[in-house]
Amino acid sequence: MKKVAYAVILGAILGALDGFSAAYEFGFGTKVLTLAGLSSIKSLVVGLAVGITAVYVRNKGVIIAVGTILALVFAYLVAAQPDPDTGEKYYAHIMGTGGLVGLIVGYATAKYSEERKMAS
Amino acid sequence: MSWISDKKIERLRQAAEVPDLTGTHYRLLERVAHGGMGVVWLALDEKLDRRVALKVLDVTGEEEARILAKLEHPGIVPVHDVGRLADGRVFYAMKYIEGDRLDHHVSGIAGVPERLRIVLRICEAVAFAHARGVVHRDLKPENIMVGPFGEVLVMDWGVAEVAGTPGYMAPESTRDARADVYSLGAIIGFLIDGRPVGRHVGKPLRAIVEKATAEDPAARYKDVQALAADIAAYLDGLPVAAHPETWLDSTARFLQRHRLAVILVLAYAVVRLLIHIFFGA
Numbered sequence: 462m463k464k465v466a467y468a469v470i471l472g473a474i475l476g477a478l479d480g481f482s483a484a485y486e487f488g489f490g491t492k493v494l495t496l497a498g499l500s501s502i503k504s505l506v507v508g509l510a511v512g513i514t515a516v517y518v519r520n521k522g523v524i525i526a527v528g529t530i531l532a533l534v535f536a537y538l539v540a541a542q543p544d545p546d547t548g549e550k551y552y553a554h555i556m557g558t559g560g561l562v563g564l565i566v567g568y569a570t571a572k573y574s575e576e577r578k579m580a581s
Numbered sequence: 582m583s584w585i586s587d588k589k590i591e592r593l594r595q596a597a598e599v600p601d602l603t604g605t606h607y608r609l610l611e612r613v614a615h616g617g618m619g620v621v622w623l624a625l626d627e628k629l630d631r632r633v634a635l636k637v638l639d640v641t642g643e644e645e646a647r648i649l650a651k652l653e654h655p656g657i658v659p660v661h662d663v664g665r666l667a668d669g670r671v672f673y674a675m676k677y678i679e680g681d682r683l684d685h686h687v688s689g690i691a692g693v694p695e696r697l698r699i700v701l702r703i704c705e706a707v708a709f710a711h712a713r714g715v716v717h718r719d720l721k722p723e724n725i726m727v728g729p730f731g732e733v734l735v736m737d738w739g740v741a742e743v744a745g746t747p748g749y750m751a752p753e754s755t756r757d758a759r760a761d762v763y764s765l766g767a768i769i770g771f772l773i774d775g776r777p778v779g780r781h782v783g784k785p786l787r788a789i790v791e792k793a794t795a796e797d798p799a800a801r802y803k804d805v806q807a808l809a810a811d812i813a814a815y816l817d818g819l820p821v822a823a824h825p826e827t828w829l830d831s832t833a834r835f836l837q838r839h840r841l842a843v844i845l846v847l848a849y850a851v852v853r854l855l856i857h858i859f860f861g862a
Contacts, residue, residue, distance in 0.1 A: 482853055551860075553856055553859075553860045554856055554860060557852050557853075557855075557856050558849060558852055558853055558856070561845070561848060561849045561852055562849070564845065565842075565845045565846070565849065568841065568842070568845060569842065572842075
């Protein structure tokens with residue numbers, strides 16, 4: 462279960478950071494917390510999926526792929542919602558870095574899983 | 582007056598060397614090697630129908646076999662039996678290891694980390710013996726066997742005083758545990774330089790070898806565990822005691838150890854920057 466907790470916490474933190482940096486793109490304002498919160502929840506769910514995958518799968522590539530693909534899917538779902546003020550959609554802003562966050566969470570969890578296996 | 586040829590003398594010498602195993606349950610098969618303190622033969626244990634390494638000692642004491650029998654460790658060749666020949670010489674039967682000597686085996690190992698993991702296994706066996714008051718005194722690649730399944734066994738424990746082997750022998754006359762540390766350092770040196778590994782070996786590893794093979798025993802690692810800990814730290818990408826780091830070394834080691842994570846974070850920053858440039862609000 463440590464792998465799941467590790468992936469969830471890492472996902473939540475990186476997601477929040479990604480949300481804050483995305484908010485910077487739009488300009489600081491009332492959206493900051495909403496964006497950071499949404500991004501954090503999105504990456505938390507990705508972290509959960511990655512952590513569960515790491516429990517059952519040893520292949521590093523599969524764990525990373527699950528993180529990246531899920532993060533892209535969630536980022537797409539978020540990006541598909543238009544900005545309520547401008548009506549614009551920010552695919553590149555959200556999916557570009559969102560996918561990378563999923564990749565980082567996947568890689569870090571796979572690495573953590575590998576180290577735990579070597580230590581035991 | 583007739584002269585005896587060298588060939589005949591050699592044949593007589595070999596005949597005299599062949600032990601008479603009458604009254605034992607062993608049958609000689611072939612001569613394997615001449616180790617410290619005696620000759621090692623491959624023999625058949627007729628009672629158990631298995632092959633054993635039979636060491637016939639040049640001396641008459643049974644002390645070596647008795648001490649070795651107490652060293653029960655996966656990295657030390659186990660002694661099965663001890664006995665005495667009709668001529669008074671002592672022999673003991675050990676497990677026969679079918680494998681390669683380290684000096685032969687090493688050419689098939691490409692990476693320095695794999696070679697160092699073998700050294701760690703040797704260290705475990707030697708540290709175990711030291712904890713029981715036994716010093717090897719003649720550690721060298723020729724005395725280490727690597728089995729077909731990767732098992733590493735230290736052989737030829739010269740419990741009695743032996744001369745040692747130039748290149749692996751500590752310079753001091755008293756041979757204690759630190760003399761074995763010296764030999765282990767020399768073995769690492771052999772493993773990283775003795776064969777063309779064809780790659781750069783970092784300063785920390787050089788420092789480990791230098792510390793282990795210091796002329797002054799007091800400047801060496803205090804024991805084999807300390808040497809093993811430094812090797813393990815090197816393999817894990819951690820700082821080693823033998824090589825104090827500058828901040829530059831620490832940074833380089835951190836980047837080397839976490840290079841993919843660093844690349845990912847940099848990639849994130851680059852993507853974020855590109856988005857800002859091309860799709861900025």
